[in-house]
Amino acid sequence: MSDTAAIGVRPLADTAALHHPRGGEGSDPGRNHSDPAPLNPGPLLEAQGLVKHFPLKGGLIRSPGAVRAVDAVSFSLYPGEILGIVGESGCGKSTTARLLMNLIVPTAGTVRFDGRIAGSRELPLRAFRRQVQMVFQDSYASLNPRLTVEESIAFAPTVHGMASDEAVRRARSLLDRVGLEPARFAGRYPHELSGGQRQRVNIARALALQPRVLILDEAVSALDKSIEAQVLNLLLDLKDELGLSYIFISHDLEVVRFVATRVLVMYLGRIAEVGPTEALYTGSRHPYTTALLRSMLSMDPDRRTESAPVAGDPPNPINPPSGCRFHTRCAFAEGVCSAVDPALAPVETGHAAACHMAIASSGHSKADARAA
Amino acid sequence: MLMSRPVAEGPGQAPGLASGQAMSEIVRSPGYWATVWRRVLRDPVAVGAALVILAIVLIAILAPYIAPQDPYKGMTLRRLRPPGTEGFPLGTDELGRDMLSRLIFGARLSLFMGVTPVILALFLGSAIGIAAGYAGGWVNSILMRTIDVFFAFPSVLLAIALSGALGAGVLNGLISLTVVFIPPIARVAESVTTSVRSRDYVEAARASGAGPLTIVRVQVLGNVMGPIFVYGMSLVAVSMILASGLSFLGLGVKPPEPEWGLMLNTLRTAIYTQPLLCALPGVMIFVTSISFNMLTDGLRSAMDIKA
Numbered sequence: 001m002s003d004t005a006a007i008g009v010r011p012l013a014d015t016a017a018l019h020h021p022r023g024g025e026g027s028d029p030g031r032n033h034s035d036p037a038p039l040n041p042g043p044l045l046e047a048q049g050l051v052k053h054f055p056l057k058g059g060l061i062r063s064p065g066a067v068r069a070v071d072a073v074s075f076s077l078y079p080g081e082i083l084g085i086v087g088e089s090g091c092g093k094s095t096t097a098r099l100l101m102n103l104i105v106p107t108a109g110t111v112r113f114d115g116r117i118a119g120s121r122e123l124p125l126r127a128f129r130r131q132v133q134m135v136f137q138d139s140y141a142s143l144n145p146r147l148t149v150e151e152s153i154a155f156a157p158t159v160h161g162m163a164s165d166e167a168v169r170r171a172r173s174l175l176d177r178v179g180l181e182p183a184r185f186a187g188r189y190p191h192e193l194s195g196g197q198r199q200r201v202n203i204a205r206a207l208a209l210q211p212r213v214l215i216l217d218e219a220v221s222a223l224d225k226s227i228e229a230q231v232l233n234l235l236l237d238l239k240d241e242l243g244l245s246y247i248f249i250s251h252d253l254e255v256v257r258f259v260a261t262r263v264l265v266m267y268l269g270r271i272a273e274v275g276p277t278e279a280l281y282t283g284s285r286h287p288y289t290t291a292l293l294r295s296m297l298s299m300d301p302d303r304r305t306e307s308a309p310v311a312g313d314p315p316n317p318i319n320p321p322s323g324c325r326f327h328t329r330c331a332f333a334e335g336v337c338s339a340v341d342p343a344l345a346p347v348e349t350g351h352a353a354a355c356h357m358a359i360a361s362s363g364h365s366k367a368d369a370r371a372a
Numbered sequence: 373m374l375m376s377r378p379v380a381e382g383p384g385q386a387p388g389l390a391s392g393q394a395m396s397e398i399v400r401s402p403g404y405w406a407t408v409w410r411r412v413l414r415d416p417v418a419v420g421a422a423l424v425i426l427a428i429v430l431i432a433i434l435a436p437y438i439a440p441q442d443p444y445k446g447m448t449l450r451r452l453r454p455p456g457t458e459g460f461p462l463g464t465d466e467l468g469r470d471m472l473s474r475l476i477f478g479a480r481l482s483l484f485m486g487v488t489p490v491i492l493a494l495f496l497g498s499a500i501g502i503a504a505g506y507a508g509g510w511v512n513s514i515l516m517r518t519i520d521v522f523f524a525f526p527s528v529l530l531a532i533a534l535s536g537a538l539g540a541g542v543l544n545g546l547i548s549l550t551v552v553f554i555p556p557i558a559r560v561a562e563s564v565t566t567s568v569r570s571r572d573y574v575e576a577a578r579a580s581g582a583g584p585l586t587i588v589r590v591q592v593l594g595n596v597m598g599p600i601f602v603y604g605m606s607l608v609a610v611s612m613i614l615a616s617g618l619s620f621l622g623l624g625v626k627p628p629e630p631e632w633g634l635m636l637n638t639l640r641t642a643i644y645t646q647p648l649l650c651a652l653p654g655v656m657i658f659v660t661s662i663s664f665n666m667l668t669d670g671l672r673s674a675m676d677i678k679a
Contacts, residue, residue, distance in 0.1 A: 101579050129581035142572035146404055146594035152573070155590060156580035187400035202576075209580065 042115055043076030044245050045132060045213050050074070050099050050109035052092075056318065068317050069095040071269040072109070077213065082239070082246040084260030084277070086253060086292065088314055092269040093249045097217040100247065101134050113213075130160065133206040137218035139198035143190035143205075149175065150186040153205045160209065167208075174204040178234060196227035200234065207238070215247045220255065232259060253296045257281055262350070265289045268314055268325045271344055275351030285353035288326045324356065336363040404594075404677070411674035418670020421663040428660055432479035441470035443477040443630045452646050463649045465635065466642055467628075471649065475656055478630040481542070482657070485624065485631070486612030486664075489546055493553035494604045500554065501561025502596060506569055506588055516562055522555040531614050535623040545624035549614055553607055560603045564596040598675050606668040609661030616657055632657050 050073045053066035070092040077083050085093050098104045100111055102118055102125055113131055116123035136142040143152050153171035158164050172182035178200040190198055199219065206214055216235070220228045236259065239246060250256050256263055257277060264274040265286065273286040284290045312329060315321050321328050327337035336356050340363075344354045356362035402410070412418050431438065441460075446467035455463040455471070462471040504515035522530065534548030568574065569592070577587045616633020618624035625631040627638065635653040643650045 098575075103575055103579060126581040129579060134576070134579050136572040136576065138572055142576050144573040144577075144591050144595070147590075148401070148403075150398075155577065155582070159577075159580055159582040159586060182398065184399050187398045189401050189404070192401055205576065 043112075044079045044114065045077040045100065045247070046074075046112040046115075047076075047096070047100060048074050048110045048112065050096065050111070051107040052095050052099055052104065053107045065318050068269050068320055070099060070106075071320075073266075073269070073271055074109075075264055075271065075274060077245055077247055079212075079245055080239075080243065081261040082248050082259050084256035084263040085247060085249045085266060086251065086256050086263060087266035087272075088292075089251065090314060090317065091266040092317075093251075093266055094217055095269075096266070097134065097215050097247070097249055100215055101132060102128065103134075126160070130209045131211050132213040132215065133209060133211040134215040134217060135199070135202050135206050135219040137221055139195050139202055139222065140190060142202055143198060145190055147189075148186065149180075149188050149190070149193070149201050150182075152190075152201065153208050156205065156208045170208060171204070174207055175201070177207075177238070178204045180204075194227075196223055196231060199223060199231055203231075203235070203238070207242070210242075212243070213245050213247065215249070217249045218251070219248075221250060221252060228255070235259070253293065265292065268317055268320055270325055271354060272326065273351075273353040273355075274344070275348070275353075279348065279351050285347050285351070285358045286326075286355045287330050287332055287357075289353070324354070326355075332357060332364075332366060334364055407677060408598075408671070408674045411677075412670055415670045415674065417666050418674070421666035421670065424659065424663040425667060428479055428663075429483065431476055432483050435477045435480055439470075439473035439476045441473040443469060443473040444628055445469060452642050452649065454646055455648060455652075462652060463646070465639055465649070471652060474630040474635060475632070475652060478632045478635060478653065478656070479660075481625055481629060481631040482612060482616065482633070482660070485542070485545060485549070485615030485619075486608050486660070489549035489553055489611050489615075490604050490607045492546075492550040493557050493607070494600065496550070497554040497557030498561040498597075498600050501558035501563075501600075502565045502588060502592065504558070505562040505565025505596075506584065506592060508566070508569065512562070512566075516559070519555045519558050522551075527552050527610070528614060528617060531618060532621065532623065535618050540623050540626055542625055545615060545618050548618075549611055552614065553604075553611065556607070557600065557604060561596060561600050564599050565592060568592055568595045602668055602672050602675065605664060605671065609664040612657060612661050612664075 050070055051068075052070040053068050055066045056064050073092070073096060075083070085096065087093050095104070099106050099109075102111065111118045113123060113128055118128040118132075119125045143149075147155070150168055150171040153174055154164065154167035157167040157170055162170070168186075172186050175182045175185055180197060180200055185193070185197070185201075190201070193201065199222075202219070203214075214235075219235075220231050223231060232255065235246065238244060246259075248256065248259055260277050262275065263277050263280045265272045265280070265288065267288050273280060273284060273289045280289065281293060284293060315325070315328055321338065323336070323338040323340050324330070324333075324342050327333040330337065334356075340356070342354045342356045342359060342362065344352045345359045346352045347358050356364035357366045359367060361367065412422075446465075446469040448468055450457075450460070450464050451466055451468045453460055453464040453468075455461065457463055460470050460472070462475065465471055465474060500515055500519065504512040525533070531548050531552045534551055535545055538544035538548060574587060574591055577591045582590075613633075615624055616631070616636065619631050619633035620637040622637070625634050627634060632653040636650070636657075639646075639650045639653070
């Protein structure tokens with residue numbers, strides 16, 4: 001197989017089948033991939049009950065507590081989709097990304113790829129890493145300043161046993177693929193490139209192992225708006241061309257709405273709501289999601305944001321609030337909210353919210369009116 | 373399909389642009405070290421210091437050819453002649469040996485005692501420090517707390533104690549100086565490695581499935597060796613002075629070997645009669661160590677490149 005073709009090694013038919021129309025087609029993720037993907041009809045990447053507690057330092061023998069960065073998070077990424085993960089800073093988005101990548105060891109829970117547990121005998125970590133790669137937020141810090149651009153990109157393939165001249169050739173064709181002329185950029189060092197160029201290099205580096213899933217952790221957040229749009233378009237093109245699936249982590253709700261097929265809202269290490277992008281943006285069921293969406297700056301002068309949608313900072317993740325973690329800031333909080341932790345309950349197909357108002361017989365006064 | 377997709381693809385027709393891309397057409401930027409080299413060359417102090425060191429090294433290597441006299445041959449009749457005596461441009465020492473020849477030959481042992489322990493300590497100390505820094509956690513704690521024990525002793529005292537325990541001699545002096553320099557180098561190596569370890573590019577390398585040794589070799593070493601090396605270089609002067617000190621105390625080099633520290637010791641009895649003569653080995657130690665220090669400073673600022 002030739003080199004450039006190797007990057008797009010998944011056959012065209014497959015790619016076309018995986019092609020996932022973006023925007024508001026009210027897509028049920030289960031339906032979108034049901035006819036293609038003859039081998040693996042299930043989710044591509046699956047987080048099952050991921051928990052990460054960072055023990056606090058200070059106690060001599062026993063740690064005085066733990067930061068509950070991610071607490072029992074389960075979700076699936078289906079082939080060909082872009083799953084957006086949004087939330088305030090500190091809600092566990094990046095920790096989730098690192099857990100998915102197996103860069104940090106989860107306190108509990110598993111990550112499955114194609115139904116197989118990553119790090120198990122069926123799917124050793126090395127093999128898993130060829131399928132799932134990551135692009136980091138800080139384009140400069142994620143490139144080794146002592147290596148040229150092509151050396152950085154060629155590193156991963158050589159780790160997996162590719163001859164170095166072969167790897168360099170792949171690096172160059174990837175550079176071309178991400179819109180950087182190899183002749184001009186291959187021999188450059190990271191500090192000689194602009195932020196957007198560096199992020200393109202990072203994308204090329206992530207693609208060097210021909211993964212099927214890219215985790216984009218705030219990958220465009222640090223870029224200027226115009227560059228951000230270019231890189232986003234590049235990512236969307238690459239996705240269609242190479243049949244990739246993305247987990248797109250961002251705090252920028254506009255960008256997520258633009259790219260994501262499904263959106264997952266996190267609050268204090270938990271999933272608050274998950275659903276198809278348009279359904280969630282137009283009909284959010286969790287008050288936190290609603291507040292988050294109202295915090296988006298409006299282009300319409302008649303729809304001014306007058307009061308702060310959510311007041312204050314998120315509570316301390318060391319001792320998260322009892323019951324629903326959002327009840328301390330929620331306008332609709334009632335007794336049941338601080339007493340019972342709401343489960344993620346389906347409100348529509350593919351749309352679920354962890355709110356007592358979305359659960360029919362939860363005991364919340366607004367439950368019946370709003371429950372599906 | 374998942375597993376059968378190999379990373380290493382077989383050869384095939386290179387399509388598109390790749391076929392036209394000859395290796396030589398690639399624009400290459402000067403690497404980090406090339407830039408550092410250029411910046412050092414623009415620093416007159418560093419270049420001067422480097423030339424002095426080079427001269428001393430050459431003198432040490434060519435000692436048998438340039439020394440006017442036998443450095444071991446003394447004569448009671450011509451003891452402690454002042455500098456400028458005919459036939460003995462720098463005078464003679466307390467046993468009537470030619471000072472110039474002894475200073476020239478002394479460069480060999482003095483440089484050897486200054487540089488070798490640092491090189492050995494660079495290898496061992498950076499191995500310990502990088503291992504501790506990259507591993508982190510309890511490995512780091514065990515290694516670094518052990519290293520910390522050595523900091524309880526002042527380095528001079530530690531060198532003297534070790535040399536004293538091992539006995540006099542060049543090799544034992546070497547060993548004790550190496551041991552003295554391992555802890556500070558390990559500490560520097562640990563701190564730079566710790567700061568590099570948490571960078572995203574190391575995370576990315578881990579995410580690509582590389583093992584720790586590969587990551588250290590490709591991603592970490594290039595970023596930590598610079599500061600460690602510069603620090604090691606600053607220790608050469610210290611090592612020379614410590615080695616001279618050991619010789620002075622009779623713990624390092626033994627007479628009649630010419631070594632600057634030892635010469636300083638044996639000449640000290642004549643300090644009132646021939647002060648200029650007694651100062652000569654000290655001047656050599658001073659010139660060499662300050663040259664190393666200035667070169668180190670030059671390198672450090674040359675390596676301090678933003679971005």
